[in-house]
Structures are given as structure tokens and as C-alpha cells.
Amino acid sequence: MKCMFKILHKYSIIFLLLNVILFLFYNGTLGQDDDYYSKLKRLSESSKMTPNGVKVPAFKGATIAHVHVRGKGYGSGSSKRLFKHFKGIGINSIQLNTFVYQPDVHQPQLYSKDNTLRLSDLRKEIISLHKHGFKVYLKPHLWPGKSWKPTVWRDKIDLKNKKLRKKWFDNYWQFLKQQIQISIEEKVAIFAIGTELSAMSKYSDDWIDLIQKIRDLGYTGLLSYAALAYNAPKMKFWHKLDVISLNFYYPYKKHDESGEVLRNHYAKKMLPFLKFAKKMNKEIYVSELGFPSHQNAILKPWSWPEKTAHSDKAANFDLQSKGYTSLLSMLQHSSIVDGVWVWKYITNMNSYEKQKYTKGFNLENKPAEVILSQYYRGRPIKVK
Numbered sequence: 247m248k249c250m251f252k253i254l255h256k257y258s259i260i261f262l263l264l265n266v267i268l269f270l271f272y273n274g275t276l277g278q279d280d281d282y283y284s285k286l287k288r289l290s291e292s293s294k295m296t297p298n299g300v301k302v303p304a305f306k307g308a309t310i311a312h313v314h315v316r317g318k319g320y321g322s323g324s325s326k327r328l329f330k331h332f333k334g335i336g337i338n339s340i341q342l343n344t345f346v347y348q349p350d351v352h353q354p355q356l357y358s359k360d361n362t363l364r365l366s367d368l369r370k371e372i373i374s375l376h377k378h379g380f381k382v383y384l385k386p387h388l389w390p391g392k393s394w395k396p397t398v399w400r401d402k403i404d405l406k407n408k409k410l411r412k413k414w415f416d417n418y419w420q421f422l423k424q425q426i427q428i429s430i431e432e433k434v435a436i437f438a439i440g441t442e443l444s445a446m447s448k449y450s451d452d453w454i455d456l457i458q459k460i461r462d463l464g465y466t467g468l469l470s471y472a473a474l475a476y477n478a479p480k481m482k483f484w485h486k487l488d489v490i491s492l493n494f495y496y497p498y499k500k501h502d503e504s505g506e507v508l509r510n511h512y513a514k515k516m517l518p519f520l521k522f523a524k525k526m527n528k529e530i531y532v533s534e535l536g537f538p539s540h541q542n543a544i545l546k547p548w549s550w551p552e553k554t555a556h557s558d559k560a561a562n563f564d565l566q567s568k569g570y571t572s573l574l575s576m577l578q579h580s581s582i583v584d585g586v587w588v589w590k591y592i593t594n595m596n597s598y599e600k601q602k603y604t605k606g607f608n609l610e611n612k613p614a615e616v617i618l619s620q621y622y623r624g625r626p627i628k629v630k
Contacts (some may be wrong), residue, residue, distance in 0.1 A: 282514040283506075287579045289520050294581035296624045301578050305436075305531065305585030306622040307339035307383060308332065308609075311592050311599075314362045318594035321367025325593045328610070329378045335615060336622030339435070340375050341383040341533070341587040344368060346421045351390050351403045354414035358421050365424055372432045383587060384429055385438040385472055385533060386422065401444035401474060415452045419459060430464050436585075437465060438533065441472040442493060450482040457486045472533040475515070479522055489585070490523050491533035494573075501544040501565055505629040508544070508572035520582050529584040532577070536589035537569035539612060540605040544569055551605035561604045563613050570617040575627040588618060 295301055310328065312319040320342065332340075346358040372382050390396045390403060405411035422439070429437050439456060440447070447453070457469060470491040473481060484490055496515045498508055523530045537543040540551055543565040577583050590607050592599045599608070609615050620627050 280514070281510065282517055283510045283576060283579075286513040286517055286520065286576065289517075289524070290579060290581040292581075298624065298626060299579075300624055300626055301581050301583065302622070302624040303577075303584050303586050305339040305381065305383070305587070306337050307341055307585060307587035308335075308337050309341040309343065309385075309534070309587050309590040311590045312343065312345075312363055313592060313594045313597045313599060314360070315594075315597055316362050318597050319362050319367065320593060321364075321370035322593070323374070325371065326374065326378075328591055329380075331610070332380070335619045338379070339381040339383060339585070339587070341385055342368070342371060342375075344384070344386045344425060345389060346386065346418075347389050347392055348403060349392055351398060352405065352410075354405060354410050354417055356388075356414070356417040356421060365428065368425070369428050369432065372428065372434060376432065381435040382432075383436040383438070383533070383585075384425060384434050385441055386425065387441050388418075388443065400442050401477070403443060404445035411449060411452065414446075415456065419456060422456075422460070423463070426460055426463050426465050429467065434467055436468045436470060436489075436531075438470050438472045438491060439487075441533075442474045444474055444477040447471075447473070447477060447481050453483045454486050457483070470531060470533070475519065478519060484526055484528065487528075489529050489531050490519070490526070491531045492519060493534040494532050495535070495548040497546055498544050501541070501568075503544075505568060505572045505575075508568070509576045509629050512573050512576045516576065516580065520580060523582050530580075530582050531585035531587075532583060533585075533587055534589045535573060535586065536607045536609075537566045537614070538605060538607050539563050539566040539614075541565065550607075551602055566612065567614045567617060570614045571627055571629055574617060574621040575629045578621055578624075578627060586621075 290301065310325050318324050345360060345363065346356050348356050375382050388400050388403065390398050390400055405414045426437065439453070439460065460469065468488040470487050470489045472491045472493055475492040475494050478490060478492055496512065498511050519530060537547050538549060538551055539561055541560045541562050542549050543562060547569060577586065588609060591610055592608055595603065602608070609618065617627060
């Protein structure tokens with residue numbers, strides 16, 4: 247009996263210890279001993295931080311999206327309504343997007359005829375932004391299909407056949423060439439040679455040739471490529487570019503998690519890129535980040551309101567703010583991130599964009615703008 251009692255007592259202690267371990271794990275004391283946020287902070291150089299210990303990026307940016315209606319997009323003067331508003335937030339840089347379309351993701355044909363956005367409109371928009379003191383980041387977008395409502399995403403575009411691929415790069419160069427010329431003449435600060443073309447980015451030699459053509463044309467501003475963040479480490483031509491640009495959209499499994507846990511999650515995702523950039527001796531620009539203001543803002547931060555299921559469509563400004571609070575609080579403790587552009591604002595709200603406002607990405611006059619202003623003005627962001 248004594249022997250049996252000792253065995254039962256021994257296993258009772260083991261069972262108790264296991265329960266303590268499981269409790270600590272699920273309550274964060276052990277399960278999150280990987281404090282990625284603290285690791286990220288340790289990578290930062292104190293000399294690049296403000297006296298209150300935060301990083302203020304050189305480029306404090308926002309994207310102004312073009313409304314595809316003649317007289318309401320770039321060059322129409324519509325976006326001037328935002329300029330004073332931007333100054334109040336602390337924004338000093340604006341990203342503009344141009345468009346080219348590829349009907350078949352496996353064929354090289356491209357077309358860029360868009361009567362709502364001519365090259366003269368683009369030039370006018372750049373001149374207007376410069377006149378009001380904003381630095382410009384020009385980031386072309388390639389859309390699969392025949393409109394800006396794609397059936398597949400641009401990361402699926404792939405030309406595996408060498409002859410077809412050469413034709414594609416020739417066509418793509420023709421699309422970029424005149425924009426590069428405008429960028430030279432108007433002194434555009436940053437130019438992205440591509441955006442989220444993950445499958446095509448493996449053809450390093452073709453991209454290196456393209457970069458050389460741009461330099462030969464005479465562009466002296468900063469060159470980058472706006473990569474879907476997960477794909478950035480796979481790319482082999484960063485050494486030919488000035489900065490590493492990331493489109494940073496990472497989901498989290500629960501929307502009701504604490505802000506601290508969410509911040510740690512974003513830090514975990516960002517850490518490998520910071521180490522990679524440090525090794526490459528380059529800075530990181532977050533060329534896109536954003537959260538829609540609907541119930542899936544944290545679970546699916548990339549999700550357009552018109553493309554979500556019915557259950558996702560309830561507006562939720564709090565979740566949008568929570569995403570921005572957690573992500574920007576993380577970024578303001580990284581000295582390597584020196585440029586951020588939030589997605590997005592709109593040239594003219596009196597358009598098809600009006601119906602998307604409540605649940606969409608548009609930040610104008612939403613609570614999340616307060617968080618953005620704190621970040622751009624170097625005020626520490628409190629996370630709950």
C-alpha cells in the first residue's frame with residue numbers, strides 16, 4: 247500500500263506541475279517568452295531615435311488613390327482639399343500610383359490607355375504636391391485583367407518562357423519609360439520599379455537590366471521595389487536598389503487579442519526583414535500598410551470591403567485603430583524603418599469611393615488618424 251501511495255503521490259505532483267506549466271503557457275508567461283518586440287527594440291540604434299526614445303521616419307507618407315473618373319483623379323486639383331489636412335497630421339510625402347493592365351497573366355501583352363489618367367495629369371499632380379511641400383513616391387501598379395478589379399492578384403503573373411518574358415519586360419519598360427522621364431524632370435524623390443510581382447521577381451537578371459536602363463536614362467532619385475513582405479528575402483536584386491520597400495499586410499488569428507500581443511506578433515514578422523536590411527546595409531520603407539474599418543480588419547488586413555463575405559461587412563473603427571496602434575507602436579521602435587506610406591486616401595470622395603468609405607481603408611477623419619499623427623509627430627503610442 248505504501249508503495250502504491252508513493253507512486254500516486256509522485257504522479258499527482260507531476261500532474262500538478264503540468265497544469266501549472268499549461269496555465270503559464272496559455273496566459274503568456276511562458277508561451278510568449280519569445281518577446282519579439284523587445285528583440286526588435288534591441289536592434290535599434292539609439293542615435294537615430296528621438297530623446298523620448300522613438301523613431302520618426304524621414305518619409306511620413308500616405309497614398310492618394312486616383313479616382314478613375316475624368317476630372318476627379320490625379321491632375322484635376324481634387325486632391326488639394328487634403329493638403330492642409332495632411333499637414334495637420336504630420337504627413338510630408340505622398341505616394342502616387344499609375345496603372346497598366348495585363349489581360350492574360352501568362353502572356354506578355356500590356357496596355358495602359360486610361361483616359362482618366364494621362365501622363366499630363368500625372369505631371370500636374372506631382373507639380374501640385376511639390377508646390378505644397380510634399381515629397382513624391384511614384385509606385386506603378388500592374389493589374390491582371392482588363393480593369394482595376396482583378397480576378398487574380400498580380401503576384402501570380404509569370405512568364406516562364408524566355409522569349410515571352412523578354413517581350414514582357416520590353417513592354418513593361420515602355421510603360422515605365424515616360425514615367426521615369428517625368429520623374430527626372432520633376433525630381434520625384436522615390437520610384438518603385440515594380441509592385442508585388444512575386445512570381446516575376448525571381449528573374450533577377452531581367453530586373454537588373456531594367457534598373458540599369460532607368461539609371462542610364464538619368465534618374466538620380468531613390469530606386470526601390472515594393473515587395474509583398476513575405477517575398478522580399480527571396481529576391482536577389484536588392485543590392486542594385488537604394489532601399490528595401492515592403493507592402494506589410496499580416497493577419498492575426500484573433501481580433502479580440504490584446505494590443506501588446508498583437509504588437510509582438512507584428513514585431514515577429516518584421517524582425518527577419520530588419521536583420522536582412524542590416525546585413526544589406528539598407529533602410530526599410532514600408533511602402534504600404536493599412537487596415538480596413540470592418541470586422542475583419544485584424545484577421546484579414548488586406549481585405550477590400552466589397553470583396554468580403556456578408557458576415558465581415560459590419561463597420562468597426564475600433565479594430566482599424568487597434569491595428570494601427572499595435573503596428574505603428576512597433577515601428578516607432580525600429581531605427582531601420584525610415585519611410586512609411588499608409589493605404590489610403592482618395593482624390594475625390596464624391597465618387598464611387600463614397601460607398602466604400604465606412605468599411606474601407608480610407609483614413610480620412612477616422613479615429614485611426616489620431617494614432618497616425620502620434621507616430622508621425624514622434625509621440626509615444628500607448629498600447630493596451
